[in-house]
Amino acid sequence: MTVKVGLVGTGTVGGGCIDVFNAHTADFKTRYGIDVELVRVCARTSEGAEKHGVPELYTHDWHKITTDPEIDIVMELMGGTTTAKEVVMEALENGKHVVTANKALLAAYGEEIETLAAEKGCEVAYEASVGGGIPIIGPLKHSLIANDINSILGIVNGTTNYMLTRMANEGISYEDVLADAQAKGYAEADPTADVDGLDAAAKIAILASIAFNTRVTQDEVSCEGIRSITTADLAAAADMGYAVKLLASANRTDAGIDVRVHPAMVPLDHPLAGVNGVFNAIYVEGDFIGPAMFFGQGAGSHATASAVMGDVLEVARRIQAGEKPQQGNTYSDKLPFTNTDDLVTRAYIRFTVEDRPGVLAAMSAVFADHGVSVYSVIQRGKNEQDAAEVAYVTHSTREGDLRAVLEDIAKLDHILAGAAPTLIRVIK
Amino acid sequence: MTVKVGLVGTGTVGGGCIDVFNAHTADFKTRYGIDVELVRVCARTSEGAEKHGVPELYTHDWHKITTDPEIDIVMELMGGTTTAKEVVMEALENGKHVVTANKALLAAYGEEIETLAAEKGCEVAYEASVGGGIPIIGPLKHSLIANDINSILGIVNGTTNYMLTRMANEGISYEDVLADAQAKGYAEADPTADVDGLDAAAKIAILASIAFNTRVTQDEVSCEGIRSITTADLAAAADMGYAVKLLASANRTDAGIDVRVHPAMVPLDHPLAGVNGVFNAIYVEGDFIGPAMFFGQGAGSHATASAVMGDVLEVARRIQAGEKPQQGNTYSDKLPFTNTDDLVTRAYIRFTVEDRPGVLAAMSAVFADHGVSVYSVIQRGKNEQDAAEVAYVTHSTREGDLRAVLEDIAKLDHILAGAAPTLIRVIK
Numbered sequence: 041m042t043v044k045v046g047l048v049g050t051g052t053v054g055g056g057c058i059d060v061f062n063a064h065t066a067d068f069k070t071r072y073g074i075d076v077e078l079v080r081v082c083a084r085t086s087e088g089a090e091k092h093g094v095p096e097l098y099t100h101d102w103h104k105i106t107t108d109p110e111i112d113i114v115m116e117l118m119g120g121t122t123t124a125k126e127v128v129m130e131a132l133e134n135g136k137h138v139v140t141a142n143k144a145l146l147a148a149y150g151e152e153i154e155t156l157a158a159e160k161g162c163e164v165a166y167e168a169s170v171g172g173g174i175p176i177i178g179p180l181k182h183s184l185i186a187n188d189i190n191s192i193l194g195i196v197n198g199t200t201n202y203m204l205t206r207m208a209n210e211g212i213s214y215e216d217v218l219a220d221a222q223a224k225g226y227a228e229a230d231p232t233a234d235v236d237g238l239d240a241a242a243k244i245a246i247l248a249s250i251a252f253n254t255r256v257t258q259d260e261v262s263c264e265g266i267r268s269i270t271t272a273d274l275a276a277a278a279d280m281g282y283a284v285k286l287l288a289s290a291n292r293t294d295a296g297i298d299v300r301v302h303p304a305m306v307p308l309d310h311p312l313a314g315v316n317g318v319f320n321a322i323y324v325e326g327d328f329i330g331p332a333m334f335f336g337q338g339a340g341s342h343a344t345a346s347a348v349m350g351d352v353l354e355v356a357r358r359i360q361a362g363e364k365p366q367q368g369n370t371y372s373d374k375l376p377f378t379n380t381d382d383l384v385t386r387a388y389i390r391f392t393v394e395d396r397p398g399v400l401a402a403m404s405a406v407f408a409d410h411g412v413s414v415y416s417v418i419q420r421g422k423n424e425q426d427a428a429e430v431a432y433v434t435h436s437t438r439e440g441d442l443r444a445v446l447e448d449i450a451k452l453d454h455i456l457a458g459a460a461p462t463l464i465r466v467i468k
Numbered sequence: 469m470t471v472k473v474g475l476v477g478t479g480t481v482g483g484g485c486i487d488v489f490n491a492h493t494a495d496f497k498t499r500y501g502i503d504v505e506l507v508r509v510c511a512r513t514s515e516g517a518e519k520h521g522v523p524e525l526y527t528h529d530w531h532k533i534t535t536d537p538e539i540d541i542v543m544e545l546m547g548g549t550t551t552a553k554e555v556v557m558e559a560l561e562n563g564k565h566v567v568t569a570n571k572a573l574l575a576a577y578g579e580e581i582e583t584l585a586a587e588k589g590c591e592v593a594y595e596a597s598v599g600g601g602i603p604i605i606g607p608l609k610h611s612l613i614a615n616d617i618n619s620i621l622g623i624v625n626g627t628t629n630y631m632l633t634r635m636a637n638e639g640i641s642y643e644d645v646l647a648d649a650q651a652k653g654y655a656e657a658d659p660t661a662d663v664d665g666l667d668a669a670a671k672i673a674i675l676a677s678i679a680f681n682t683r684v685t686q687d688e689v690s691c692e693g694i695r696s697i698t699t700a701d702l703a704a705a706a707d708m709g710y711a712v713k714l715l716a717s718a719n720r721t722d723a724g725i726d727v728r729v730h731p732a733m734v735p736l737d738h739p740l741a742g743v744n745g746v747f748n749a750i751y752v753e754g755d756f757i758g759p760a761m762f763f764g765q766g767a768g769s770h771a772t773a774s775a776v777m778g779d780v781l782e783v784a785r786r787i788q789a790g791e792k793p794q795q796g797n798t799y800s801d802k803l804p805f806t807n808t809d810d811l812v813t814r815a816y817i818r819f820t821v822e823d824r825p826g827v828l829a830a831m832s833a834v835f836a837d838h839g840v841s842v843y844s845v846i847q848r849g850k851n852e853q854d855a856a857e858v859a860y861v862t863h864s865t866r867e868g869d870l871r872a873v874l875e876d877i878a879k880l881d882h883i884l885a886g887a888a889p890t891l892i893r894v895i896k
Contacts (some may be wrong), residue, residue, distance in 0.1 A: 060614050070683045072613060073799055167611060173757040175603075175611030181608075183603030185500060185775030187486050235514055253499045267668060311763060314742050328488055329601035329774035332764035335739060336757060346757035349614030363791045369499055 043074075043356035046105035046136075047272040048127050050088025053141055053168070054081070056345030057115060057352075058092035068353060076113075076356045083118075101141045105304040105338040106130040112359055114351055116140040121148055131166070132156045136155035137365065139351040141168035141344055147242035147258035149251065154367065159278070163365030165351035171196055172345030174336040175350070180250045182326075183366035187326030189251035193467070194288040196243040197214045198318035198338040200236040201268050204284055204303075205316040208274040214267070226318065236265035237286060237301035244288035247322070248299045252292055253373040256299050258464040262380065264302040268462040273390060276418070276431055277305045277464070283313040284464060296376040298383060305388060350448050381440025386415070386466035388433050389442075391449065395421060395428040399455055403430065406448045410441045425456045433466065471784040472503075473686055474533035475509040476555050477545035478516025481569055482509070484723040484773030485543060485780075487522035496781060502671035503783045503863060508533050511546075527681040534558040540779055540787055544568040549576055560592070561582045565793065567779040569596035570774055575686035578677065581603030582795065591786070591793030593779035598671040598746045599624055601771030603762040603778070608678045608752075609796035611820035617679035621895070624671040626766040627655045627662040627747035628694050632731075633744040636702040642695070646756045654746065663722070664693035665729035667716060667729055673748070676727045679851045680720055684727050690808065692730040696890040701818060704846070704859055705892070708726035710867045711741040712892060724804040733816060807867030813891040814843070816861050816871075819877065820886040823849060823856040829859065834876045861894065 047054055061078045068074045082102045089098035099105070105114055106127055114131035118124050121144050128145065131138050138157070140146070146153070146169055157164045167177045171194070180189070194203050203217045212220070218235070221227035233239045241261040248256040266286055279283045290299045306313045311333045315321040320338025324330050337343035350361035358365065393399050400419060407414055413435040420429050422437050434442070445463060475482055480704025489506045493770050496502040496812060509517050510530045517526035527533070532882070533542055534555055542559035546552050547680035549572050550593065556573065559566050566585070568574070574581070574597055585592045595605045599622070623629050631645045640648070646663070649655035661667045669689040676684040694714050705712045710733035718727045734741045739761045743749040821827050835842055841863040846855050862870070874889060 056756070063755070064614060064616070067616070068613070068798055073798065161571040174760055175607040178607065178611040179603040182782055183606040183778040184774065185496070185781055186492065186774050188492070188495070245732060311742065314739065326493070326774060328484070328764050328777075330771050331767075332602055332762075334760075334762060336760035340758070342756040343758050345611065346614050347757075352609040353613050354610055357794075361792060364789060366785075369503065372498055 043076045044079045045113045046111040047115045050083040052341045053344045054117040056341035060349045101436040113137045127254045137163045139165045143242040147245040170348035172338040174344040189239040191325040194322040197240045200286040202318045240288040242300045248290035254375040262300045272374045295377040302347040383424040383439045390431040470502045472507045473541045474539040475543045478511040480769045481772045484544040484769035488777045541565045565591045566594045571670040573598040575673040596775035600766040601774040615756045619753040620718040622750040625668045628714040630746045665691040669728045678720035682803040690728045724806040731853040811867045818859040818890045818894040
């Protein structure tokens with residue numbers, strides 16, 4: 041029996057998947073006994089189908105894939121959350137298994153999609169939605185299930201990691217490196233999803249849901265991006281023995297879970313500190329395995345296609361064996377979120393202030409008032425007239441107290457100048 | 469239906485597995501719908517069963533596990549290749565699935581064991597045999613199967629990595645750090661399996677077999693250990709921008725495969741260079757995914773138990789679902805081994821020589837005679853009377869030519885003093 045596959049979306053990732061079919065379809069049969077065939081591809085134009093050598097498979101109409109009784113597996117690689125959702129839901133309604141790389145769709149509608157899949161006896165697989173080609177969802181759903189996973193720290197957005205790496209290594213400004221990333225195609229014209237952490241938030245929502253066996257959606261992830269980070273912050277971090285990374289983190293304690301995206305200082309001897317450029321890595325801690333890290337290319341046509349096609353082949357293997365779909369976990373733990381105010385962290389906070397007597401005293405008094413213990417403070421003059429930069433590093437502090445400090449300092453008259461303060465957590 | 473599990477071996481790893489059962493048996497049911505029960509444990513004495521809180525499950529006789537009709541899965545965690553093989557074969561003969569961490573057994577008898585398993589409709593799972601807790605066999609058998617895996621570089625022996633790390637960072641001699649590793653329980657009284665690379669050879673044989681879909685046994689792995697490496701070699705490597713690691717490598721080219729264990733200089737910006745102490749990491753390159761790395765604790769009671777129990781739970785999931793066992797791959801590619809002489813490498817070679825005129829000229833002439841191009845050479849006096857050390861670094865060279873150089877230099881009269889030359893490949 042040949043498992044028939046339809047593909048919606050022939051862009052970067054979809055095109056890469058066609059390349060995999062072209063390169064390895066015969067290997068899948070001889071090596072693994074998996075007999076798959078790509079039978080139809082859909083996109084707005086036939087350009088992708090032509091470019092990847094399958095013009096005869098092209099259709100303009102995705103319904104011809106989601107409703108074709110011959111097709112067993114639908115690959116949704118168009119992206120977005122509107123038509124993509126229709127494609128996925130119609131495919132499932134018609135009893136087709138779905139493989140997708142669409143993190144935004146899953147982080148918003150995962151429960152609705154997986155519920156329909158279960159009703160219809162279908163599988164939804166999405167290894168490629170997090171970390172590009174890196175196997176992380178498979179290990180979390182299989183190899184690591186003997187553990188309580190207590191912590192995930194991920195560098196899961198290649199664009200921002202590329203930017204932070206070049207800013208740190210070459211002293212290039214945020215604006216210049218963003219323009220460069222856009223020119224290279226790493227960043228969109230509107231970079232919001234990357235630099236504000238939304239892309240990373242969708243990914244950590246997906247990972248946290250699996251690792252904690254509890255549903256987490258993207259809008260439940262608190263999210264701070266990298267727009268306010270300067271090369272001076274990165275230099276200060278390096279002086280202190282840290283690299284700055286945009287971390288997507290998920291932690292579980294007895295009080296509940298917290299799932300966040302924010303820039304963080306990572307000690308230089310931590311395995312995540314050496315993850316540079318467009319590479320991604322996910323660092324997981326379980327109660328039995330201890331720490332483990334998964335590293336690779338977080339994006340790109342062929343790397344992501346590796347993960348998508350891994351899913352297609354696993355689903356095909358089960359279809360051929362007449363086995364039921366595997367959801368993996370049940371999301372039954374329904375863990376509460378912890379009160380963010382009670383979380384404890386060290387923090388680096390840089391203020392741009394007016395350069396006159398009394399400023400440092402007034403600010404430091406606010407830290408003291410809220411019981412926030414300061415580890416170090418550095419004040420530097422700025423080139424702009426009458427402005428200075430003051431960077432505090434705190435000892436371990438409640439997030440609520442940190443926030444109160446920031447609010448009260450903002451209320452001080454004639455203290456802050458220019459941009460809002462920059463806050464970077466310091467992790468162990 | 470409850471899947472019943474018997475355990476043979478209650479030492480470090482077996483004990484860790486009992487801990488997992490004690491901690492999480494109820495979670496497996498609620499989170500994943502997997503209903504497993506540990507029903508019997510065997511060891512030479514009841515000490516392990518008592519220590520881990522299951523004295524009532526103890527038996528002295530492993531046949532009571534391998535022949536019990538109630539038992540579905542046998543965990544073989546006793547180690548060794550004699551009784552362990554009997555346990556595994558008898559369990560399979562009796563239609564039981566087997567989970568093991570036994571790399572030596574698999575690297576020697578994998579084909580025989582997996583053939584019997586296939587005949588009996590049973591599964592043999594062995595994630596824990598390589599890299600302790602690190603998921604690597606699962607990803608190779610599942611997530612990554614859309615790729616031709618072309619290269620694996622692994623730091624898969626924690627003992628030697630611990631030794632090399634301390635030698636490099638603290639300048640401690642090989643002898644002292646070995647004694648320390650033995651005192652800490654990282655190294656055996658007879659350290660041969662670790663320091664001569666045999667443990668790593670078993671592991672890379674297993675990984676290469678899966679990744680290349682072709683059988684590789686331990687005795688087909690060429691193997692050089694770390695006994696001759698000195699702190700001076702590590703310092704020279706650091707000066708050149710390299711870390712020295714005992715690498716287990718498997719490479720595939722159009723000419724065939726080569727599978728080896730040897731010390732190697734790894735560039736400091738390579739992800740493997742930062743893998744220190746007892747940690748393990750496996751760096752894989754596929755034709756679609758590009759590079760990916762899997763990092764974690766390569767040994768230890770609880771980390772290894774995480775991998776063993778991941779296998780137990782996957783097998784149990786399939787038993788409950790009434791599914792057939794999964795071998796994953798077919799080993800059908802039957803790739804030839806390349807001629808080692810034709811492999812190309814850069815190399816660091818350090819000779820201990822008599823300290824008198826003409827030595828350097830004579831040696832350098834041998835390099836020239838064999839067309840081995842030298843990138844750098846450093847001669848240093850040694851404290852011992854009349855001895856000096858000469859370290860060559862070559863450009864890319866055929867292994868056959870390197871070997872000829874070593875042989876011809878050994879034949880020169882009154883040149884070599886003391887120990888045999890130290891050879892460390894330099895990887896890109």
